[in-house]
Amino acid sequence: MTAKLIDGKALAAKIRADMKVKVAQLEAEHGYRPGLAVVLVGENPASQVYVRNKIKACEEAGIRSIEKRLPESTSEEDLLNLVRSLNEDPSVDGILVQLPLPKHISDLKVIDTISPDKDVDGFHVNSAGRLLVGRPGFRPCTPAGIAEMLDSIGFDCSGKRAVVVGRSNIVGKPMALMLLERNATVTIAHSRTKDLPAVCREADLLVVAVGRAKLVTADYVKEGAVVIDVGMDRDENGKLCGDVNTESVLEKASYVTPVPGGVGPMTIAMLLTNTVSAALGKFGKSLN
Numbered sequence: 001m002t003a004k005l006i007d008g009k010a011l012a013a014k015i016r017a018d019m020k021v022k023v024a025q026l027e028a029e030h031g032y033r034p035g036l037a038v039v040l041v042g043e044n045p046a047s048q049v050y051v052r053n054k055i056k057a058c059e060e061a062g063i064r065s066i067e068k069r070l071p072e073s074t075s076e077e078d079l080l081n082l083v084r085s086l087n088e089d090p091s092v093d094g095i096l097v098q099l100p101l102p103k104h105i106s107d108l109k110v111i112d113t114i115s116p117d118k119d120v121d122g123f124h125v126n127s128a129g130r131l132l133v134g135r136p137g138f139r140p141c142t143p144a145g146i147a148e149m150l151d152s153i154g155f156d157c158s159g160k161r162a163v164v165v166g167r168s169n170i171v172g173k174p175m176a177l178m179l180l181e182r183n184a185t186v187t188i189a190h191s192r193t194k195d196l197p198a199v200c201r202e203a204d205l206l207v208v209a210v211g212r213a214k215l216v217t218a219d220y221v222k223e224g225a226v227v228i229d230v231g232m233d234r235d236e237n238g239k240l241c242g243d244v245n246t247e248s249v250l251e252k253a254s255y256v257t258p259v260p261g262g263v264g265p266m267t268i269a270m271l272l273t274n275t276v277s278a279a280l281g282k283f284g285k286s287l288n
């Protein structure tokens, strides 16, 4: 089989255009525009690029962005106080604190301080708990974007074998729960898994989020499987690549997501979706 690529960039553009319509409707009906606060501490160059892309995506959709840049030397208490003031600000619907934070600041404390109603990253323990018990709430953007990609190819999870490689709180674990919610039979594999290729070969759907460049080759893939690559790695030449050796997997899979242009743009699209959803919630409305 020769796999098709799932064009995350195109699907993300469509979702962003849909959000632009929702934002315009909200503004027409209530004279209100959603606002997203984006907080960046320090000068990490990768974070600066990501934050710029998020702000640009917001503005194109008509979402106001409230950008807060703080120096690397910012104290934890000052950052917590900024988050508290954004929690209180009625013009802020969503709060995103870009990770990683400087080492002297606890990610956990910062995330815990974000109001669960404004937790558009879906990282708060309240959002995680809601996902665990199947209640509505903000879903983390990367797994939510992957769910949209699966819908776009008409992949029905029900009864399928899904293997998620990686157990992070922001991708692997929530992805596994979202696939379970969609009635897949889910396995979470990780660095201690014995015979990882054999476990992966069981999968009708393989989601890889481990941060190891080109780890997954054709040997890990069942004929006709759907392979989702969440990696943002660098290959031996310093070029951006994923956790999947795309070229190798193409001959066996039915669908593969590319890097770049796959899951990454979808993550940003879902951030906008969560922000619009937070703003609609204020008016007792919801998406669709």
Ligand SMILES: Nc1nc(=O)c2c([nH]1)NC[C@@H]1CN(c3ccc(C(=O)N[C@@H](CCC(=O)O)C(=O)O)cc3)C=[N+]21
Residues within 6 Å of the ligand: 050, 096, 097, 098, 099, 100, 121, 141, 232, 240, 259, 260, 261, 262, 263, 264, 265, 266, 267, 268
């Ligand atoms: N609070 C918080 N929320 C996040 O969602 C968050 C974060 N912190 N910290 C960093 C990670 C990383 N992340 C990416 C989003 C989009 C692309 C993306 O669009 N990538 C492009 C390529 C970009 C490039 O060329 O480097 C693509 O895959 O096509 C990548 C990475 C969100 N993160």
